Amino acid sequence: MNNAMPPIVYVIDDDSSIRSGMNLLLTACDFRVRTFGSATHFYQTEFKDEPSCILLDVNMPGLSGLEVQENLNSRNSHIPIIFLTAYGNISMSVRAIKAGADNFLIKPVQKEDLLFAINNALERDATARKLRALSEDIRFRYASLSERELEVLHLVVRGKLNKEIAYELGNSERTVKAHRSSVMEKMQVSSLAELVLIATQLKILDVDSPISNRLSLKKTN
Template structure:
């Protein structure tokens, strides 16, 4: 099996036998594994921003799996969650998935189903990190625009023509064209469509602008 040895699985379950079984199984599959007896114990550890997912029991004393999911969502965690429970029901699984869970598996789970879910979580983590990296880079580029370029940028991505922008700002079309060219260069956009996409990714365009 071709798994990535650097991918970490956090197993959170109050049942020691389950934690042990999951630890041995996942270790044999090539994953790094950390185990926790409760959601509270998991939160007590400093979580590094590294490729990982959470294998989470639903019904635990104190902090339930769903409550832990809510907490992680509240702190903007990007770690994919796979629920694993013997007592799940349809409404519970729907709630978990709607809240962003990667999967909802029922014990006893087949090895292939578990590994497939973890690999899907691995891909999701990579995609999320890629999007975060891209967004960071776009924000850096956007921060390099001058105050006037920010204004022109906003008007351009909302479909205004150079002459309209020039009229509203009291500039010449030539000046607007120069500013627009500078914006395209700084944002590394090759077309208006690409610039609009960047504005959308940055959250600068609302539904009413699309």
């Protein structure tokens, strides 16, 4: 039995009839819905990191929808945004899409078009969530390496042989093999190709100092 909560749709629109209509429609479609009459009310709410998207009116008193989008981008928000407007134009839609909007719909929007846009946004959000979770997991594994293991990792992914690594680090080849085995175990990989792929994802193949790189990665966590 799946006990997961349904996705939540945040509706930000100064028109109370729009908010009411969206609430009725989306609730009937098994979404959770929260409505806000202005960006100010929206910002006063604390949000959980959960599957969601925003239906955002463009023209509102106070902050416009485009300004709300800019503000959310500055906060590194990952919530997909679907713009709704009765007064859209090409330049406005291009600006919104370039800034990361998921869609730009013109009111009155057909139910099928709205649900299609919402489901697409939520699907992309789910994919992005999985990628972020994987990235965080990889960073956690990387941070678990000792300084010597970190040095070995950087040399291994650059194609160095065990004897070359031993010479460069002043260790025995047996010690390097032990460190290499530990690296593979902690990074949860079974081949050099997998390790190189992770190193590419971490963007460490072109970094000279493994220690400084690990510190910079930790600062971004």
